[in-house]
Amino acid sequence: MxxxxxxxxxxxxxxxxxxxxxxxxxxxxxxxxxxxxxxxxxxxxxxxxxxxxxxxxxxxxxxxxxxxxxxxxxxxxxxxxxxxxxxxxxxPTKDAARIESSKAFAKSLMADCAVPTAMSDTFTDFEGARAHLDTCPIPIVVKADGLAAGKGVTVAQTREQAYTAIRESMLERQFGAAGDTVVIEECLEGQEVSVFAFVDGAYVSPMVAACDYKRVGDGDTGPNTGGMGSFSPPLPQHWNAAIESQVRSAIMEPVTQGLVNMGCPYRGLLYLGMMLTTDGPRVVEFNCRLGDPETQVILPRLETDLAQVLLATARGELEGMKIEWDSRACVGVVAASGGYPASYTTGYAISGIDAVDQDAIVFHAGTSLADDATVTAGGRVLTVAALGDTLEQARATAYDNIKRITFKDGFYRNDIAAL
The missing domain is CATH 3.40.50.20 (Rossmann fold)
Structure with a gap:
């Protein structure tokens, strides 16, 4: 086809x-x-x-x-x-994609379906949001309601940071219309895990999970980014058959059935960002597509024909299909342009891509071709991913190979999958 x-x-x-x-x-x-x-x-x-x-x-x-x-x-x-x-x-359709495009919609859906998530309030006026922040414990999370390319979430460690976040979103409109409404929610503590399932209406496929690194600097320092690296599967204590069963019954199936009941059944890849708290899994967010950088460590582990899975999902014929995953670990490290996630310069030549080993995979992100040369064209430039019999082995291969790729002002985190 x-x-x-x-x-x-x-x-x-x-x-x-x-x-x-x-x-x-x-x-x-x-x-x-x-x-x-x-x-x-x-x-x-x-x-x-x-x-x-x-x-x-x-x-x-x-x-x-x-x-x-x-x-x-x-x-x-x-x-x-x-x-x-x-x-x-x-x-998914436009209506079903609201599970990501509107955090307020997602929160309302979860409330209707009794899905465990962070306590939150939604605001459309700045003064109301500011007054509410005066009553909130710190740290607190401020989210622009709409799509903001992964940059609309602030985990405020001080009240002043929270005030700044709502001002930048609602008054300065740094995210445009996406920030006119904000969701203010409690800051969950625990291990964050990304969970992925193919959904063709009410049917949710067996799930696969990964862990990503959102902050720009080593030790989870600096501002949030679109993601600086990831690994899959998570450690056994963070993802196992018991957790998967709980996530399926308490989160994924109620939400997908809720969308069916609303008349907008979900077909596509449903991405759950969850926090494993002392009270069990809690939803941080839903996304309506595969993750980045998680896709780069999930798809190398997929043993089933991807085209067959996508076609069956789109046709509503997914139930009964066996989706198999390689048991090996995969680690992906992102190389970014200097200055990212703030301002950065592009157009720099990239060297060393041809020098990577056969057991490493280079996935391009912000790249383009100029006079037959590969040059930088974005903030996150590429991901180097590698499979390994152990997480440590996969990590060593990924880092050994990303060191061979260079471009002006490029950088990457040094602690991806360093557990």
């Missing part, structure tokens, strides 16, 4: 890399793609948010399945548009 993959990050490179291994896939297009997807697919110069152009391309090129990587086009209704045109697309 002909497949169109929408997006241009390391998540999309990882998806394209996996899809390219499937005998089910004929032509594979990525829009707009990056320097990495260029090697496994045909890049198409159409932005991920240009839904009319993507739809025209799919119609003109006999696309059998469109796979949507990023959250923004899902939130804008790309799956609705493709479905209305009689085309098959992997991902």
């Amino acid at each position: 002909n497949v169109l993959l929408v997006g241009n990050g390391a998540r999309e490179h990882a998806i394209a890399w996996k899809l390219s291994q499937s005998p089910m896939v004929g032509l594979l297009f990525v829009a707009p793609g990056n320097a990495g997807t260029y090697s496994v697919a045909r890049n198409v110069p159409i932005g991920a948010d240009d839904i009319p152009a993507l739809l025209d391309f799919a119609c003109d090129n006999a696309i059998d399945l469109t796979v949507v990587g990023p959250e923004a086009p899902l939130a804008e209704g790309i799956v609705d548009a493709f479905t209305s045109a009689g085309l098959l697309a992997f991902g």
